[in-house]
Amino acid sequence: xxxxxIEEQVIVITGASSGIGLATAHLAAxxxxxxVLGARSEQTLALVAEEIRRGGGEACYFVTxxxxxxxxxxxxxxxxxxxxxIDTWVNDAAVAIYGRLDEVTEEDSRRMFDINxxxxxxxxxxxxxxxxxxxxxxxxNIGSEVSDAIVPLQGMYSAxxxxxxxxxxxxxxxxxxxxxxxxAITLIQPTAVxxxxxxxxxxxxxxxxxxxxxxxxPDQVAEAILDAATNHRRNVKVGLQATLNTAVAAFLPSLGDxxxxxQVDRQQYDEPPRNPEGTLHIPGExxxxxxxxPSTPPMTGNGATETVESDSFFLPVPxxxx
Numbered sequence: 614x615x616x617x618x619i620e621e622q623v624i625v626i627t628g629a630s631s632g633i634g635l636a637t638a639h640l641a642a643x644x645x646x647x648x649v650l651g652a653r654s655e656q657t658l659a660l661v662a663e664e665i666r667r668g669g670g671e672a673c674y675f676v677t678x679x680x681x682x683x684x685x686x687x688x689x690x691x692x693x694x695x696x697x698x699i700d701t702w703v704n705d706a707a708v709a710i711y712g713r714l715d716e717v718t719e720e721d722s723r724r725m726f727d728i729n730x731x732x733x734x735x736x737x738x739x740x741x742x743x744x745x746x747x748x749x750x751x752x753x754n755i756g757s758e759v760s761d762a763i764v765p766l767q768g769m770y771s772a773x774x775x776x777x778x779x780x781x782x783x784x785x786x787x788x789x790x791x792x793x794x795x796x797a798i799t800l801i802q803p804t805a806v807x808x809x810x811x812x813x814x815x816x817x818x819x820x821x822x823x824x825x826x827x828x829x830x831p832d833q834v835a836e837a838i839l840d841a842a843t844n845h846r847r848n849v850k851v852g853l854q855a856t857l858n859t860a861v862a863a864f865l866p867s868l869g870d871x872x873x874x875x876q877v878d879r880q881q882y883d884e885p886p887r888n889p890e891g892t893l894h895i896p897g898e899x900x901x902x903x904x905x906x907p908s909t910p911p912m913t914g915n916g917a918t919e920t921v922e923s924d925s926f927f928l929p930v931p932x933x934x935x
Contacts, residue, residue, distance in 0.1 A: 614749070614795060614797050614845045615749070615795075616700075616701075616749075616750065616751055616797060616842065616843050616844065616845065617700055617750075617843070618843060619641060619644045619645060619646050619839055619842060619843055620644060620645030620646065621645075621700070622641075622646045622647070622700040622701055622842065623646070623647045623648075623649065623692060623696040623697075623698055623699055623700050623701075624641050624646045624647070624648050624649070624700065624701045624702075624703065624842065625648075625649040625651065625688060625689065625692050625699055625701070625702045625703065625740070626638050626641075626648060626649070626650060626651065626703045626705060627651040627652065627677065627679050627685075627688070627703065627704055627705050627706040627732065627736055628651075628652055628679075628704075628705035628706030628707060628755075629648075629650035629651055629652050629658065629661065629674070629705070630650070630652035630653075630654040630657040630658055630661065630896075630897070630898075630900060631652075631654075631657070631808065631809050631813070631897065631899060631900060631901055631902065632705075632806070632808030632809055632810060632831055632901075632902060633705055633755065633803070633806060633808060633831045633834045633835065633838075634652070634703070634705040634706070635661065635831075635900070635901075635902050636831035636832050636834070636835040636902045637703060637705070637834075637835040637838050637839070638650055638661060638665070638672070639661075639665070639835075639902075640832065640835045640836070640839060641835075641839060641842075642665040642668070642670035642671070642672060643668070643670070644839070645670075647670075647671040647672070647695075647696050648665065648670070648671070648672045649672070649673055649674070649675070649688065649691060649692040649695065649696070649699075650662055650672060650673070650674040650675075651674070651675055651676075651677040651679075651685070651688040651706075652674075652676070652677065652706065652896070653676065653677070653678055653892075653896035654676075654896040654897060654898050654900070655676045655896075656898050657897075657898050657899070657900040658674035658676065659674065660900060661674070661900065662674045671696075673691060673692075673695045673696075674691075675687055675688045675691040679704075679706045679728060679731075679732030679733075679735055679736060680724075680727035680728050680731055680732055680735070681735070682735040682738070682739060685735050685736050685739040686739055688739075689739050689740065689743050692743075693743065698743075698746070698747040699740065699743040699744060699747055699750065700744075700747055700750045700751070700842075701750055701751040701752075701753065701842040702736065702737075702740035702743075702744065702750070702751070702752050702753070703753045703755070703838055703842075704732065704733045704736040704737060704740075704752075704753070704754045704755060705755045706728060706729075706732050706736075707728060707729045707732070707755065707773075708725055708728050708729065708813060708814065708815070708891065708892055708893050709725070709767060709770045709810055709811070709813070709814035709815070709891075710722070710725055710767065710769055710770060710814060710815045710816075710817070710893065711766050711767060711811070711814050711815070711816045711817060711818050711822040711880065712766060712815075712816070712817025712818060713765075713766065713768075713817070714768040714769065716817050717769060717815075717817060721815055721893060722769045724893055724894060725769055725770065725773060725815075725893060726769070726772075726773050726776070728893075729770070729773035729774065729776075729777065730773045730776045730777055730780070733754050733777050733780060733781070734780055737752055737754065737780070737781075737784060740752055741788070741796060744796050745794070745795075745796065748795065749794070749795025749796055749797075750795075750796060750797070751796070751797045751798075751799065751841060751842045751843075751845075752784075752796055752797070752798045752799070753798075753799045753801060753838055753841050753842065754777055754780075754781045754798075754799070754800055754801070755777075755801050755803075755834075755838075756774050756777045756778050756781065756800045756801060756802045756848075757771075757774040757777075757802055757803060758802055758803065758804050758805075758850070758852075758854065758855040758858045758859055759771040759774050759775075760774040760775055760777060760778035760800070760802055760859075761775075761778070761802070761858075761859040761862045761863060762858045762859055762861070762862035762869060762873070763862075763873055764873055764876055764880075765873060765874060765876060765877050766818070766876075766877060766880055767880075777800070778800055778802075781798060781800045782800070784798055785798040785847070797841070797845040797846075799841040799845075799846045799847065799848065799849060800847075800848040800849070801834065801837055801838060801841065801848075801849050801851060802848060802849065802850050802851065802855050802859065803829065803833075803834045803837075803850075803851040803852055803855060804828075804829060804850075804851065804852030804853070804854035804855035804858070805824040805825070805827075805828045805829070805852075805854070806828055806829055806830070806831055806833075806834055806852075807824075807828040807829070807830055807831065807903045807904050808831050808901075808902065808903060808904055809897075809899060809901045809903070809904050809905065810824065810904065811823050811824060811904060812887070812888065812891070812899075812904060812905055813891050813892040813897055814891045814893075815889070815890060815891045815893040816886050816888075816889040816891060817889070818880075818881055818886065819885070819886070820881035820882060820883065820884060820885065820886065821881065821882040821884045821885065821886050821887055821907070821908075822880055822881060822882075822886075823880060823881060823882050823906075823907070824880070824904075825876055825879035825880060827854070829851065829852045830903070831902050831903065833851060833852065834851050837849050837851045882907045882908070883907075884907060884908050887908070
């Protein structure tokens, strides 16, 4: 399946106002792609688009809520009006909830599924006709290592990412194998990534949420996304921990359960919640690629501050080997 070089592409990205989506937008623009940014955060989108243009790139944006399909139609139309085609569509928008499954409200759980799962469904089904009109292209959905594994206190998030994988795999078979079409469909499954994910999450805990160590940088995921935009990939694990954790979940599920249980006490900073409502129901305007870490970094033995913001849902490699 032939895909265009990045510098010849028009790339649509949802969730483009922070984290992986923002990192991907910057990297794609730097390499010559025309980028179309979608998110709920209008002020941030405007600033990002202007920054890309000042750097010599081409960008436009459209304020969109991925849970509403008509808004994604608007995003696609904005791309067509500005650049005349769509070559790659990246469904990145997502949000998290920290809390036990029996404590999280149905309203919050449904809202998260509207964004994480239905946002991918809506984006994919809107994108496909436009990609066909352009003669083919790439559809890239962002899953997670917890598309195969799970993590406690983020149970509904894990469920939403399992659903994303199921939908993406089914759509791939229908379009690639049954129709023999020219749309390359990829699922990206990163390990934990140093983004504002914990700060944006709806938090039911009595402490500030975090992701356990180690984390990878968002640029590593952005590289995988742009590679999938130019080279047909079925699914891509990003980060060694993603490969290990999904393998344990598949081949040693009972061990995976025990390892997952140990993550309950590794998902909080020793400080009160900063913004427990997060961005589940309202847009965020921080415009950050990476996470903020603890309010006061812990001290090392020599009195220096220690950087701890990193993450994987399971144990580090040496512990897994025990």
